[in-house]
Amino acid sequence: MAALNCPVCRCCETRVFLVDRTGRTYHRCSACKATFLDPSCFLSPAEEYAHYLTHENNVSDPGYRAYLSKLADPLQARLEPASAGLDYGCGPAPALADMMRGSGHDMAVFDPHFANDAFVLERAYDFVTCTETAEHFHSPGDEFKRLSALLKPGGILAVMTIFQTDDARFENWRYRHDPTHVVFYREQTFAVLARQLQLRCDVIAKDVVFLSKAPRTYIGR
Numbered sequence: 132m133a134a135l136n137c138p139v140c141r142c143c144e145t146r147v148f149l150v151d152r153t154g155r156t157y158h159r160c161s162a163c164k165a166t167f168l169d170p171s172c173f174l175s176p177a178e179e180y181a182h183y184l185t186h187e188n189n190v191s192d193p194g195y196r197a198y199l200s201k202l203a204d205p206l207q208a209r210l211e212p213a214s215a216g217l218d219y220g221c222g223p224a225p226a227l228a229d230m231m232r233g234s235g236h237d238m239a240v241f242d243p244h245f246a247n248d249a250f251v252l253e254r255a256y257d258f259v260t261c262t263e264t265a266e267h268f269h270s271p272g273d274e275f276k277r278l279s280a281l282l283k284p285g286g287i288l289a290v291m292t293i294f295q296t297d298d299a300r301f302e303n304w305r306y307r308h309d310p311t312h313v314v315f316y317r318e319q320t321f322a323v324l325a326r327q328l329q330l331r332c333d334v335i336a337k338d339v340v341f342l343s344k345a346p347r348t349y350i351g352r
Contacts, residue, residue, distance in 0.1 A: 134146065134158075135158055135169070135170075137158075137160035137162065137163060137165060137167070137272075138165075138167055138268075138269070138270055138271050138272055138314065139160065139163050139165040139167070139271045139272050139275075139314065139316070139320055139323075139324060140160060140162055140163040140165070140272065140320075140323050140324060140327060141272055142160050142161060142162035142163065144160070144161040144162065145158045145159060145160050145161065146158065146159055146161070147159075148166055148298075148301075149301060149302055151302055154172075155168060155169070155172045156168070156169040156171075156172060157169070157301075160320075162323060163317075163319060163320040163322075163323035163324065164317045164319045164320055165271075165314060165315065165316055165317070165320045166295055166301070166314070166315045167313060167314040167315070168312075168313040168314070170269070173269060173313060174310055174311060178310075179244070179267075179311050180244050182309075182310060182311050183222065183223070183244060183245075183311070184223075186222070186223075188222055188223070188224040188226065189224055189226070190224045190225065190226045190229050191226075192226070195226055196226055196230060199226060199227045199230060199262060199291075200230070201291070201336055201337075201338075201339055202227070202260065202262055202289055202291045202335075202336075202339050203227060203230050203231065203234075205335050205336070205339070205341075206258060206260070206287065206289045206341070207231070207234055207236075209287060209341075210236065210257065210258060210287075211257070212235055213235055213236060213237060214236050214237070214257035214258060215236070215237045215239075215254075215256050215257050215258075216228075216231055216236050216237065216238050216239070216256055216257060216258045216259065216260060217238070217239045217240070217241060217251060217254075217256045217258075217259045217260070217281060218231070218238060218239070218240045218241070218259075218260045218262075219241050219242075219259055219260065219261050219264065219278060220241070220242055220261055220262070220263075220264025220265075220267070221240040221241065221242045221245065221246055222242055222245055223242075223245045225240045225242075225246070227260055227262055228240050228260075231260075239251040239254070239256075252277070252281065254281070255281060255282070255283045255286075256281050256282060256283060256286060257282075257283055257285075257286050257287075258282075258286055258287045258288070258289060259278050259281055259282060259286070259287075259288045259289070260289045260290075261278065261288065261289065261290045261291070262289075262290075262291040262292075263291060263292065264292070265290055265292045265314070265316065266292050266293070266306070266309075266312040266313070266314055266315060266316075267311050267312065267313065268313070268314055269313060271314050272324075275288075275324055275328060275342075276328065279328045279330060279342070279344065282344045283344070284344055284345065284346050284347035285343070285344060285345070285346035285347070286343070286344045287341050287342070287343050287344075288330070288341070288342040288343070288344075289339070289340075289341050290321070290339070290340050290341075290342065291338055291339050292316055292338060293306050293315075293338050294315075294316060294317055294318060294337070294338050295315035295316065295317055296317065318334055318340070321334070321340045321342065324342070325342050328342070329344075329345070330342040330343055330344055331343040331344075331345070
């Protein structure tokens with residue numbers, strides 16, 4: 132099988148990492164260490180949508196909101212009051228957007244299946260959240276470039292996705308078995324991505340990373 136360019140960082144040095152029992156093939160990037168599913172194994176958009184409908188995310192579920200607070204709490208500590216944000220990949224139950232609105236922030240939402248309003252992608256934001264979404268990206272390098280471009284100077288792209296850390300357990304890893312999860316990240320993946328996008332990379336907590344744009348600088352007379 133021919134080597135593929137990494138869909139995250141575009142490196143051409145990748146190798147086959149795993150062919151599982153069902154024939155699904157995963158590749159590993161030598162530069163950013165991302166692990167990604169061969170595109171020939173992707174579900175169709177209709178199959179993806181049908182699978183997303185089986186998820187049971189409830190906006191008011193206290194357990195789900197507590198889980199999201201791992202990202203929301205440190206993010207809010209870095210924001211000015213009444214900041215403008217975008218929840219990208221909000222799904223059918225945008226609980227994080229609801230939490231951020233409850234804290235006084237102005238929130239827009241976008242999801243290609245459940246909130247496909249391209250107008251919200253024409254604005255600039257103080258922050259963009261991407262929770263349990265990045266692992267679904269078919270073209271993550273393009274997606275992160277788009278999200279970076281939506282940030283105002285000093286803005287934060289806040290990402291939550293379960294980091295892949297243990298190669299020995301990858302084949303039996305529960306997270307891998309979701310058929311819509313097609314790319315898996317490590318801390319190094321985000322460090323490489325941040326350098327390419329000229330963002331600052333801060334791993335805030337387990338599975339949470341903030342990618343920040345430099346603030347605007349003013350040159351005095």
